[in-house]
Amino acid sequence: MVARAAHASLEGGRKGFLRRLWPFLGPAFIAAVAYVDPGNFATNVSGGVSFGYTLLWVILAANLMAMLVQALSAKLGIATGRNLPEVCRERFPRSVTVFLWLQAEVVAVATDLAEFVGAAIGMNLIFGLPLFPSGLITAAAVFALLALERRGTRTLEAGIGVLVGVIVVAFALEVFYARPNPAAVLRGAFVPGFSGNGSVLLAAGILGATVMPHVIYLHSALTQRRIVGRTSEERRRIFRFELIDVIVAMGIAGLVNASMMVVFAALFHGRGGVGGSIESAFHGLANVEGEAVAVIFGVALLASGLSSSSVGTMAGQVVMQGFIRRRIPLFLRRAITIVPSLVVIALGVDPSWALVISQVVLSFGIPFALVPLLIFTSDRKLMGPLVNGRTTTVAAAVVAGLIICLNLFLLYRTFIG
Numbered sequence: 001m002v003a004r005a006a007h008a009s010l011e012g013g014r015k016g017f018l019r020r021l022w023p024f025l026g027p028a029f030i031a032a033v034a035y036v037d038p039g040n041f042a043t044n045v046s047g048g049v050s051f052g053y054t055l056l057w058v059i060l061a062a063n064l065m066a067m068l069v070q071a072l073s074a075k076l077g078i079a080t081g082r083n084l085p086e087v088c089r090e091r092f093p094r095s096v097t098v099f100l101w102l103q104a105e106v107v108a109v110a111t112d113l114a115e116f117v118g119a120a121i122g123m124n125l126i127f128g129l130p131l132f133p134s135g136l137i138t139a140a141a142v143f144a145l146l147a148l149e150r151r152g153t154r155t156l157e158a159g160i161g162v163l164v165g166v167i168v169v170a171f172a173l174e175v176f177y178a179r180p181n182p183a184a185v186l187r188g189a190f191v192p193g194f195s196g197n198g199s200v201l202l203a204a205g206i207l208g209a210t211v212m213p214h215v216i217y218l219h220s221a222l223t224q225r226r227i228v229g230r231t232s233e234e235r236r237r238i239f240r241f242e243l244i245d246v247i248v249a250m251g252i253a254g255l256v257n258a259s260m261m262v263v264f265a266a267l268f269h270g271r272g273g274v275g276g277s278i279e280s281a282f283h284g285l286a287n288v289e290g291e292a293v294a295v296i297f298g299v300a301l302l303a304s305g306l307s308s309s310s311v312g313t314m315a316g317q318v319v320m321q322g323f324i325r326r327r328i329p330l331f332l333r334r335a336i337t338i339v340p341s342l343v344v345i346a347l348g349v350d351p352s353w354a355l356v357i358s359q360v361v362l363s364f365g366i367p368f369a370l371v372p373l374l375i376f377t378s379d380r381k382l383m384g385p386l387v388n389g390r391t392t393t394v395a396a397a398v399v400a401g402l403i404i405c406l407n408l409f410l411l412y413r414t415f416i417g
Contacts, residue, residue: 024241026157027222028249030311031070033160034111034212035063035253036167037308038118038278039362041301042355043206044257045281048264049274051199053180053188056258058203060189062210063254065399067246069370072377072388072396073216074242077223078235079377079386084220084369085322087376100368101323104217107365108316109340111214114358115312116142116341117351118278119305125282126298135345138305139338145310146330153226156310163307168252170300171259177293180266188265189258201413204406211403212362213369214315220373221318232385239386279351313337363407370400 047055077083082090085104089097116138123134145163148156194200223242229235264281267288268274274284278301286294313334321327344354374396380387388396 021241021244024227024238025245025248026154027074027219027226027242028070028245029164030157030160030222030314031073031215031219032249032253033164033304033307033311034215035066035210035250036164036256036304037115037212038121038301038305039114039355039358040257041118041260041278041304043202044260045264045278047202047206048261048266049268049281051195051202052265052269053184053262054193054195054199055203055206056185056188056261057190057192058206059254059257059261062207063250063257065207065210065403066253067250068392068396068399069211069216069373070219070250071243071246072373072392073219074223074246075239075383075386076373076377077220078229078239078242079383081224081228082220083224083318083322084217084373084376085319087382088372089323089325091376092372097323100372101319103365103368104213104319104323105316107213107362108312108319109337110358110361110365111212111312111315112309112337113341113344114355114362115305115309116338117305117344117354117358119302119309120341120345121278121351122298122300122302122305125279126295126302131345131351132342135342138309139334139342141306142309142313142338143331143334145306146313146334149330160307160310163303164252166303167256167300167307170296170303171256171263173296174263174293174300175259177289178263178266180262184265185262204409207403207406211366211370213365214312214319216369216373217318217322218311218315221322236385363410366407367400367404370403374400 044059047058073084076087080087085101088100092100116135119138119141120131120135123129123138124131127134129137145159146156148159194203227238229238264274268284274280282294282297285297313330316333316337317327317330320333345351374393376382377386377396378388378393
């Protein structure tokens with residue numbers, strides 16, 4: 001049904017632009033969930049409390065990078081009809097493919113840890129439940145969300161879209177209550193600057209954690225068979241529509257991230273009383289703006305954890321099927337990846353520390369997704385008319401190099417510096 005509607009949209013006719021665009025929307029919104037996950041909550045809260053509006057420009061730059069990388073991933077799926085793990089399997093020796101699969105699985109577990117623990121923290125903050133029961137309830141909620149896939153991809157996209165909508169509305173309300181200084185917001189967003197060594201380190205954290213390796217894999221899978229172009233011209237047109245999808249979805253994710261930082265800059269920067277942790281931020285909001293505003297923040301965190309955890313499970317399925325041609329039921333995969341998260345919670349490990357360590361593990365996986373993506377999308381024989389232009393290749397190489405260097409810097413500071 002979607003395919004027929006999509007090809008009708010490609011053929012144009014009298015339909016309005018929005019009606020022609022509609023069948024192509026969705027993949028980037030699923031990928032964008034990874035850019036508003038609980039790890040982003042932690043960095044944005046810390047940035048706003050510690051440095052006010054100073055680092056808003058970093059979020060803007062990070063968002064532009066995300067748009068470029070996710071557009072390349074979407075383009076690979078459209079041009080080849082295969083996802084990134086499948087192309088790696090076809091182009092690399094088996095030993096390399098197996099290594100890429102194993103590291104991707106480790107990344108998937110780290111991703112799931114951050115997102116699952118984040119959702120459990122949200123449940124704990126809203127309802128006052130201990131973390132372990134919150135984790136069990138979170139697991140049940142994620143299973144329920146994944147069950148929507150049985151009704152079709154569009155239904156699952158709609159379910160995830162609702163959760164993203166909850167996050168957007170929540171932070172729109174938070175900004176309304178926070179009453180930020182518009183001039184300071186604009187200056188922070190468009191005038192690059194730092195405020196001491198600590199702000200440089202946090203900026204590196206924001207930029208370095210911009211690209212999530214699992215959604216690079218996933219985005220190419222979401223576009224590979226969604227709408228298949230029958231000619232080169234159709235594939236170019238499909239990509240133009242998907243590019244709009246990427247810009248809109250990543251733009252919304254960027255606004256959400258900026259809103260987080262703006263809220264905590266407006267309410268707590270220079271006033272003390274709130275640390276950089278998510279729990280401290282929740283209680284600070286309750287003390288300053290009241291319980292209702294704090295609960296709105298908690299609901300956004302819960303929605304973020306649930307949606308991003310579901311997306312992480314989908315990405316893990318793509319990784320296994322693409323790299324080694326093996327597939328296990330989505331629910332079984334969800335059950336397996338929940339176990340490490342529940343163990344971490346049951347052992348009483350500090351959840352904020354667990355979030356930090358998971359992001360460190362994620363940083364290891366970025367080059368193994370980003371570099372192959374750049375190589376493949378610059379290959380004319382593989383990509384045909386959708387091959388990267390010279391400007392795109394240079395820009396993507398600069399972005400890839402910057403992200404990889406920043407992640408190496410973060411690893412150095414985490415373990416040595």
